[in-house]
Amino acid sequence: AMASIEKRSGVVSDVRSILGGQFVRPPLGSEIKFTHDSYDHVSSFEQWNSQKPVGQQTVFQFEVQGTIELGDKVMVRDMNDAQMYEGLVSAVDLNGKFNIEYDDGDVDNAMDRDSLFKVGGITDSDKVSGTEIKQAWIQIFGSIESISVPISDLHEFNDVGLGFLLVAFWPGGTASLLWDGKIHIDLNIFTFTDDEKLHKQLKTLFIGKLPSLKTVLHDEQPRGFGRVVSFAKDLQDNTPTWVELMKST
Numbered sequence: 001a002m003a004s005i006e007k008r009s010g011v012v013s014d015v016r017s018i019l020g021g022q023f024v025r026p027p028l029g030s031e032i033k034f035t036h037d038s039y040d041h042v043s044s045f046e047q048w049n050s051q052k053p054v055g056q057q058t059v060f061q062f063e064v065q066g067t068i069e070l071g072d073k074v075m076v077r078d079m080n081d082a083q084m085y086e087g088l089v090s091a092v093d094l095n096g097k098f099n100i101e102y103d104d105g106d107v108d109n110a111m112d113r114d115s116l117f118k119v120g121g122i123t124d125s126d127k128v129s130g131t132e133i134k135q136a137w138i139q140i141f142g143s144i145e146s147i148s149v150p151i152s153d154l155h156e157f158n159d160v161g162l163g164f165l166l167v168a169f170w171p172g173g174t175a176s177l178l179w180d181g182k183i184h185i186d187l188n189i190f191t192f193t194d195d196e197k198l199h200k201q202l203k204t205l206f207i208g209k210l211p212s213l214k215t216v217l218h219d220e221q222p223r224g225f226g227r228v229v230s231f232a233k234d235l236q237d238n239t240p241t242w243v244e245l246m247k248s249t
Contacts, residue, residue, distance in 0.1 A: 050226035061217035066118035073119035136209035
């Protein structure tokens with residue numbers, strides 16, 4: 001990581017001393033051994049047994065991204081130091097991957113679109129309209145046979161600022177979409193079962209119809225009561241060892 005930072009920034013580090021971090025081994029025979037009984041598991045055990053998951057919620061956030069073409073200036077995030085570096089798109093292959101030539105002469109090949117940020121911002125041609133979002137919303141809920149939400153169960157609310165709120169209901173769950181009227185969209189999906197496949201399918205179909213959108217957040221969690229932190233599938237035939245030990249004491 002340090003070598004990457006030096007290469008990108010041109011700054012050379014000089015490590016003269018390291019404070020702390022040195023492991024001091026205790027004298028032989030004086031080690032403290034921690035066993036299961038060394039910890040208080042009562043509250044954890046009560047929480048584990050109190051969980052009653054009733055469904056799964058997934059939140060996606062999308063933002064409009066500028067179209068990137070050959071010759072465009074882009075910013076690329078370096079995964080080693082989390083810094084952004086500017087480069088030029090030198091090639092685009094048939095799979096939609098990008099080759100980047102950086103200002104310092106380095107080259108990265110076959111970069112994904114999600115790792116690139118267009119310099120110069122978003123043009124009018126990149127933006128999505130409310131009409132396009134609504135059409136995509138209607139189409140995706142009419143194309144999934146397992147839920148097949150009728151138009152009568154798709155609701156729209158326009159009194160929420162510059163954008164709108166779209167809501168869908170079906171026997172197995174709900175979904176809502178909030179658009180800020182500009183470049184940001186929140187998609188919130190809830191189902192009464194752990195249906196990760198359906199959640200991802202809805203997301204994939206939606207951004208497939210609006211290719212200028214970029215996923216900036218994907219967060220999923222169980223929903224229920226009793227301080228639920230585990231999905232229903234994780235509670236079935238998957239009892240942790242420490243819980244089994246608690247039952248035996």
